[in-house]
Amino acid sequence: MLITGIKSRPVYDQLHPLPGGTHHLIAGQGSGGLAMLRLLDDMAGEGLNITLLYSRESFSGQDFLAQLQQRDIADLRIYPSNQALVDDLNRVLGDARMGTRLYLSGSESFIGTAMQVATRYDMNSDEVLREHAGSFVRRVWCVHCDSYTENVTQRVFQCPGCSSMLVVRDHYSRRLAAFQAVKADAEVPGELPVAEELDT
Amino acid sequence: MSLSNGTLNVRVARIEAVTPEIKRFTLVSTDGAHLPPFSGGSNVVVLIPHASGTYRNAYSLMSSPYDSSAYQIAVRRVEDGRGGSRQMHQAVNEGDVLEILRPVNLFPLSKHARLHLFIAGGVGITPVCSQLAELRLRGTPFEVHLAVRGAEHARLGEELQREYGDAVRLYRNDIDQRLDIAAVVADRPLGSHLYVCGPESMIQGAIDSARAQGWTDSHIHYERFLEQGSAGEAFSVTLARSGATIEVSPDQSLLEAAEAAGHEIPYLCRGGACGMCETDVLELDGEILHTDDWLSDEDKAANKKIMPCVSRAKCSRLVIDC
Numbered sequence: 001m002l003i004t005g006i007k008s009r010p011v012y013d014q015l016h017p018l019p020g021g022t023h024h025l026i027a028g029q030g031s032g033g034l035a036m037l038r039l040l041d042d043m044a045g046e047g048l049n050i051t052l053l054y055s056r057e058s059f060s061g062q063d064f065l066a067q068l069q070q071r072d073i074a075d076l077r078i079y080p081s082n083q084a085l086v087d088d089l090n091r092v093l094g095d096a097r098m099g100t101r102l103y104l105s106g107s108e109s110f111i112g113t114a115m116q117v118a119t120r121y122d123m124n125s126d127e128v129l130r131e132h133a134g135s136f137v138r139r140v141w142c143v144h145c146d147s148y149t150e151n152v153t154q155r156v157f158q159c160p161g162c163s164s165m166l167v168v169r170d171h172y173s174r175r176l177a178a179f180q181a182v183k184a185d186a187e188v189p190g191e192l193p194v195a196e197e198l199d200t
Numbered sequence: 201m202s203l204s205n206g207t208l209n210v211r212v213a214r215i216e217a218v219t220p221e222i223k224r225f226t227l228v229s230t231d232g233a234h235l236p237p238f239s240g241g242s243n244v245v246v247l248i249p250h251a252s253g254t255y256r257n258a259y260s261l262m263s264s265p266y267d268s269s270a271y272q273i274a275v276r277r278v279e280d281g282r283g284g285s286r287q288m289h290q291a292v293n294e295g296d297v298l299e300i301l302r303p304v305n306l307f308p309l310s311k312h313a314r315l316h317l318f319i320a321g322g323v324g325i326t327p328v329c330s331q332l333a334e335l336r337l338r339g340t341p342f343e344v345h346l347a348v349r350g351a352e353h354a355r356l357g358e359e360l361q362r363e364y365g366d367a368v369r370l371y372r373n374d375i376d377q378r379l380d381i382a383a384v385v386a387d388r389p390l391g392s393h394l395y396v397c398g399p400e401s402m403i404q405g406a407i408d409s410a411r412a413q414g415w416t417d418s419h420i421h422y423e424r425f426l427e428q429g430s431a432g433e434a435f436s437v438t439l440a441r442s443g444a445t446i447e448v449s450p451d452q453s454l455l456e457a458a459e460a461a462g463h464e465i466p467y468l469c470r471g472g473a474c475g476m477c478e479t480d481v482l483e484l485d486g487e488i489l490h491t492d493d494w495l496s497d498e499d500k501a502a503n504k505k506i507m508p509c510v511s512r513a514k515c516s517r518l519v520i521d522c
Contacts, residue, residue: 022414096390099414122312122391124418 008172012111012132015039015103017046021127022099024048027089027114029055029082031133032105033064039103040071051075051092055085059107059151060134082110089114093121105131109139109150112177119174138198140168141178148178155196156184167193207247208235212296213270219353222323223289224262227271230297234268238303240331241395241423244271245301245470248284248292253460255284258470260397260423261303262329262356266337271303274356276323282451306469307397307423309334314391316342319381319406321398322349325356327423328397332364343367345384347398350374382409396422424471424493432489432512439463439522440482454508458522465508465522472510479520481506486515 015035017024024043028036033054043050052073056063057080065078079085093100102118104111111130118128137151147161152168159166159181166181173180184192210227218224229235238261248255259273275288292298307327309316316335318328325346335342344364346357350372357370371379385394385406394415396406403422410420437454438445448457455477458465468476472492481488481504490500492507499505506513506520 020411020414020416093390098385098388098390098392098410098419100390101414119312122310122314122393124416126416126418 006170006172008170008174010108010111010130010172010174013129015105015129015131017043017048018101018103018127018129020099021101022049023096024050024101024103025053025089025092025096026050026103026105027053027085028103028105028133029085029110030058030106031060031062031064032107032110032131033062033068033133035105035131035133036103037064037067037071039105040068040073051077053077053079053085053089053092055079055082055106055110057081058134059137062134082106082113086110086113086117090117090120093117093123096121100127102128103131104128105133107134108132108136109177112139112174115174116177136199138168139178140166140181141173141176142166143180143182149181152179152181153198155194155198156192157181165192168198207299207301210235210271210298210300212292212294212298215292215294218274218355221353222274222276222356224272224274225288225292226263227273227298227300228269235271236302237268238265238271238330239305240265240309240334241307241327242303242305242330243307243327243469244273244303246273246284246288247299247301248287250283250287250291255282255287256456256459256470257284257288260307260327260330262326264333265330266333271300274323274326304468304474306471306473307331307395307421309395310393310419310421312391313340313393315389315393316340317384317388317392317394318342318344318346319379319384319394319396319398319402320344320346321402322347322353324397324399324402324423324425325360326397328395329356329360331395332360336364341367343369343384345369345371345379345381347371347373347379347402381406382412385410385413385415392419394420396420398425400424423473433514435513435515435518437513438483438517438519440519441522448512453510454506454512458508463522467509470509472507475507477507477509479506479508479522480504481518482521483517483519484513484515485517486513488513488515488518 104114140149140152142159145162165184167184168181171180209230213228214226216224243258243260245258263272277289278285348354360368371377396403436447446457446461468474475494489512491510
């Protein structure tokens with residue numbers, strides 16, 4: 001029923017300066033701060049036009065704000081949550097011009113939702129780099145009640161939206177930025193698959 | 201000739217002169233049925249018979265993709281070309297039946313673009329005509345920047361202006377209206393796409409301007425006029441599968457020479473863009489003159505592949521896997 005080796009899961013990059021850009025947007029959260037610092041080192045001295053967006057929300061408690069603040073970045077924006085960052089990213093990209101490059105670093109859930117915004121502005125793979133940081137905990141979408149659950153680590157869990165027992169399928173939707181979950185005991189009510197730790 | 205995409209018989213319903221050099225041909229099916237559907241930017245290959253064989257020229261469809269009762273193509277007469285367009289102008293009359301290949305699209309619109317910018321020179325406007333019909337229905341904003349030599353060359357552009365108003369800008373060289381490509385691509389919103397069809401210098405200029413302003417290649421699209429494969433020095437090629445050795449004359453492409461000798465090589469665009477005719481080079485004593493847009497720079501340097509529709513060779517021996 002479940003497939004291992006998830007082909008639909010994005011293959012992530014390593015952040016490095018993209019050539020030719022006129023404006024560089026670096027957006028990340030939590031553990032992603034480390035990759036942002038490395039990227040800033042690679043960009044140092046080039047006189048690039050850089051905007052930095054950092055969210056302090058973190059599954060693991062990692063916070064690189066202090067180090068980021070020590071860098072000489074004219075436009076550093078700080079957000080209490082990933083959602084606040086993604087909302088602002090939407091505004092920034094709405095005003096952005098051709099020549100913009102986008103660098104994303106953080107959890108899969110953060111990168112996925114940020115990519116939904118970038119896709120709305122038709123940014124392609126030669127304009128965006130994504131580096132995964134932290135654990136691979138999953139963002140899961142319930143096919144029954146259309147709710148999203150963050151940081152799922154178990155194969156079988158109860159949907160907070162509709163209370164169904166769900167099984168997380170190994171299918172990642174880029175459009176929804178989430179894994180798909182379906183009712184676990186749909187065929188025989190009460191008969192649940194074995195609970196197991198997800199390959200997060 | 202059997203091809204994966206088949207051929208169609210069409211009747212020339214109407215021929216009209218739209219500039220001193222361009223004639224517009226309206227083609228309908230011979231049995232009154234609708235023609236196969238196509239999308240904006242598509243082209244058809246017209247099989248043009250002549251005394252010693254068949255020219256195969258690709259022409260963009262300029263009619264609306266939403267009206268498949270007829271196809272329209274514009275043929276610019278090229279005096280010093282191979283002769284296909286001259287034949288279309290001189291020998292084809294209203295009522296004649298022509299054989300064409302089904303439409304293929306090697307210059308499609310980006311489906312997610314937020315703004316479409318078109319830059320065209322002269323007859324390069326023809327693929328844009330069908331693309332605009334598609335965009336109007338979709339409601340995505342666009343701008344057309346069309347450069348022509350003078351008033352008598354402006355008719356297709358004027359037709360588009362009547363249809364689409366200010367979105368179409370016309371630049372006439374004779375009254376010194378200059379198309380500033382760098383200004384067209386400057387300060388555009390994220391998600392803009394650029395489409396260029398015109399002479400080589402215009403295409404290169406547009407690519408350079410866009411890249412200089414930070415555009416990436418995924419947002420830059422172009423279509424070349426397809427004449428580059430059939431001018432050069434003669435060479436000979438051996439087709440490994442049949443063992444035949446074919447002489448390619450200076451005014452033929454390798455593909456045309458093979459066809460004239462009765463061999464079939466699969467093709468779509470005949471312009472080095474689509475990749476259909478990509479062929480392995482089995483033996484080479486000399487060098488390949490790559491003129492396609494398909495192979496990567498590494499492939500071209502390795503000389504292990506050739507695009508028979510446009511590329512030539514300067515060699516004493518060439519064996520290809522055909």
